[in-house]
Amino acid sequence: MKMIAAYSADQIRSAEQALMARLPEGTLMLRAASGLAAACADLLPKVYGSRVVLLVGSGDNGGDALYAGAVLARRGARVEAVLAGERTHQAGLHALQEAGGVVAGEDAVAAAELIVDGLVGIGASGALREPYARLAEAANAAAGLVVAVDVPSGVDASSGRVAGAAVRAALTVTMGARKTGLLVDPGAGFAGRIELVDIGLDAYLPGPDVTALTRAGVAGRLPRPGHETDKYRRGVVGIAAGSDQYTGAAVLAVGGALRAGAGMVRYAGPGRPAAQVRARWPEAVITELDEPSIDGVGRVQAWVVGPGLGTGRWARELVARVLASDVPVLVDADGLNLVAKGVALLRRTGPVLITPHAGELARLTGAGRDEIEAGRLAHVRAAAAELGVTVLLKGSTTVVAEEGSPVRVNGTGTPWLAAGGTGDVLSGIAGSLLAQGLSGYDAGSCGAYLHGLAARIAACGAPLTAAEVAEAVPAAIRALSGESALDHARELTDW
Numbered sequence: 001m002k003m004i005a006a007y008s009a010d011q012i013r014s015a016e017q018a019l020m021a022r023l024p025e026g027t028l029m030l031r032a033a034s035g036l037a038a039a040c041a042d043l044l045p046k047v048y049g050s051r052v053v054l055l056v057g058s059g060d061n062g063g064d065a066l067y068a069g070a071v072l073a074r075r076g077a078r079v080e081a082v083l084a085g086e087r088t089h090q091a092g093l094h095a096l097q098e099a100g101g102v103v104a105g106e107d108a109v110a111a112a113e114l115i116v117d118g119l120v121g122i123g124a125s126g127a128l129r130e131p132y133a134r135l136a137e138a139a140n141a142a143a144g145l146v147v148a149v150d151v152p153s154g155v156d157a158s159s160g161r162v163a164g165a166a167v168r169a170a171l172t173v174t175m176g177a178r179k180t181g182l183l184v185d186p187g188a189g190f191a192g193r194i195e196l197v198d199i200g201l202d203a204y205l206p207g208p209d210v211t212a213l214t215r216a217g218v219a220g221r222l223p224r225p226g227h228e229t230d231k232y233r234r235g236v237v238g239i240a241a242g243s244d245q246y247t248g249a250a251v252l253a254v255g256g257a258l259r260a261g262a263g264m265v266r267y268a269g270p271g272r273p274a275a276q277v278r279a280r281w282p283e284a285v286i287t288e289l290d291e292p293s294i295d296g297v298g299r300v301q302a303w304v305v306g307p308g309l310g311t312g313r314w315a316r317e318l319v320a321r322v323l324a325s326d327v328p329v330l331v332d333a334d335g336l337n338l339v340a341k342g343v344a345l346l347r348r349t350g351p352v353l354i355t356p357h358a359g360e361l362a363r364l365t366g367a368g369r370d371e372i373e374a375g376r377l378a379h380v381r382a383a384a385a386e387l388g389v390t391v392l393l394k395g396s397t398t399v400v401a402e403e404g405s406p407v408r409v410n411g412t413g414t415p416w417l418a419a420g421g422t423g424d425v426l427s428g429i430a431g432s433l434l435a436q437g438l439s440g441y442d443a444g445s446c447g448a449y450l451h452g453l454a455a456r457i458a459a460c461g462a463p464l465t466a467a468e469v470a471e472a473v474p475a476a477i478r479a480l481s482g483e484s485a486l487d488h489a490r491e492l493t494d495w
């Protein structure tokens with residue numbers, strides 16, 4: 001599988017209606033409930049005798065929970081349903097009671113081994129109301145495992161927004177297709193592991209709302225050097241970064257670029273960062289700049305401009321000169337702070353990939369930082385449309401938007417990445433991929449994938465430094481195909 005696809009609530013609803021019209025009534029809910037019951041049974045050490053509590057809202061999400069509860073009750077579980085809505089799915093409740101399940105009060109939640117969240121699904125709107133919000137908090141406070149039906153209640157299925165209380169699930173069993181809000185933070189952080197139940201919806205689904213590359217998808221997009229290639233044909237990336245004050249950003253961006261497959265890395269910058277880059281990376285070709293100009297640097301296939309550059313006149317002139325070139329340009333960090341003062345700088349014929357975190361995007365678009373973090377998808381889409389460039393918004397889930405394509409979500413990151421300098425490494429990696437001929441959309445999404453995977457490899461559950469993320473990029477590339485260093489030695493069968 002090369003791609004994971006996810007859909008908005010409206011897309012799912014239309015597909016479900018089209019499918020339902022061809023099937024006897026209730027078929028889809030029974031398919032959903034049987035998948036849900038199987039997933040719950042897998043989580044329990046033993047179904048017989050286990051204590052299961054269903055949180056049941058007024059809609060079909062509650063219906064799924066009730067029918068699944070009936071299956072578990074028939075297998076000997078002690079199943080109690082807490083009815084939260086003014087209405088309850090009557091056929092589902094009847095099925096549960098027939099199977100031996102009972103209706104219980106809210107106190108039952110604390111004693112449950114397994115809590116099934118059937119409060120609301122794709123039919124929810126706005127923050128959870130009472131008593132739903134209280135029940136969500138009770139489930140989060142309880143010792144039992146929590147399984148969310150379709151989406152964790154309180155998470156907006158289409159955006160991942162969380163407006164108030166929300167269920168924090170160990171497992172989300174989602175029906176027919178993944179919902180967008182399960183892949184994007186903050187919602188993704190509430191979903192736990194995601195299990196997809198096939199209810200026969202695929203043929204009725206439109207193009208996805210968002211996608212995520214899998215390891216096969218990334219592997220298929222990374223160029224491998226051909227037999228007779230040379231360093232220029234593999235792609236040369238130019239890095240215009242660093243200042244007398246911020247030398248480390250230059251070192252880290254060059255490090256990321258060197259590790260991500262470009263044939264050569266050219267560095268251009270003032271004396272102090274240039275000396276640091278020279279000392280750390282003898283592989284890089286260095287041009288010490290007296291003037292803010294790239295005329296004497298030599299040909300590159302893509303530029304990275306901005307990390308650690310400062311925001312003075314010298315830096316502004318350098319950013320303008322880089323953007324005036326005809327090759328793809330990645331703009332990051334101070335480059336973005338400079339562009340924020342006049343977005344006309346981004347108007348050029350060559351491709352542009354910008355890599356802001358929420359604070360930098362806030363400066364570019366005027367939206368609030370918190371608002372961007374709460375609604376990452378809407379903001380990244382709007383920025384791509386407004387600015388006419390590819391936008392990679394960094395953060396706990398990184399999202400890449402380009403007009404006319406579904407937003408790509410990256411889920412490989414780890415919170416250990418929240419460390420100074422890791423963004424500089426990402427700009428080097430993605431710039432290296434741009435120079436190798438990937439589009440801004442692919443360079444951004446493959447770059448984020450490799451960066452996150454490298455961080456996981458480097459961290460192994462402990463703190464990491466940005467330099468270690470760059471060091472681990474080759475291991476991440478190898479891990480894409482499950483190859484080891486030894487496998488590559490074995491390729492030499494005749495030698």
Ligand SMILES: NC(=O)C1=CN([C@@H]2O[C@H](COP(=O)(O)OP(=O)(O)OC[C@H]3O[C@@H](n4cnc5c(N)ncnc54)[C@H](OP(=O)(O)O)[C@@H]3O)[C@@H](O)[C@H]2O)[C@@H](O)CC1
Nearest residue numbers: 016028029059060061120121122123124125127128129150
């Ligand atoms: N369709 C299909 O084929 C299939 C659907 N399936 C399943 O159905 C689910 C969708 O079911 P759905 O459409 O009935 O909506 P659902 O999410 O249960 O809740 C709606 C009710 O909740 C309430 N409510 C809303 N917001 C609220 C809030 N903030 N706080 C509190 N309450 C709130 C509101 O009630 P009201 O306020 O109107 O009384 C509304 O009527 C879907 O996620 C999947 O699990 C599967 O079985 C596969 C086949």
Ligand SMILES: Nc1ncnc2c1ncn2[C@@H]1O[C@H](COP(=O)(O)OP(=O)(O)O)[C@@H](O)[C@H]1O
Nearest residue numbers: 394395396413414415417418420421422423424
């Ligand atoms: N909680 C998190 N989970 C996963 N990745 C994160 C998290 N916080 C930050 N990151 C990643 O770490 C990097 C930080 O980049 P940035 O904010 O530019 O830092 P710096 O400017 O110090 O280099 C980004 O790639 C971002 O996506």
Ligand SMILES: [K+]
Nearest residue numbers: 120149151153
């Ligand atoms: K739910």
